[in-house]
Amino acid sequence: MARALCTHAFHFPVAERDQVLAGLQARREGLKAHGVKYWVFENPSTPGIMIEFFEASGREELTEARRAVGDTRASDAILSEVEF
Numbered sequence: 001m002a003r004a005l006c007t008h009a010f011h012f013p014v015a016e017r018d019q020v021l022a023g024l025q026a027r028r029e030g031l032k033a034h035g036v037k038y039w040v041f042e043n044p045s046t047p048g049i050m051i052e053f054f055e056a057s058g059r060e061e062l063t064e065a066r067r068a069v070g071d072t073r074a075s076d077a078i079l080s081e082v083e084f
Helices: 012-032 057-070
Strands: 004-011 037-042 049-054
Touching: 004 057, 012 037, 012 049, 012 057, 049 057
Parallel strands: none
Antiparallel strands: 004 049, 037 049
């Protein structure tokens, strides 16, 4: 089974950064419990914009885990690892 990856860019008010980070930490813990790796990156020169990366062992696992943690964007495009 090919691994699955999904990305999602989002914007938020810079003044809400602490609340956003707390929510992202909770999401990471929930996804981890479902076997999903989760990273968030930002460019320090553009505050208020972050990109999430989700990785799981397969498409179904990724979709189910995101739904389980209440991620309403679970229908984002999911990329499958190319095996060669």
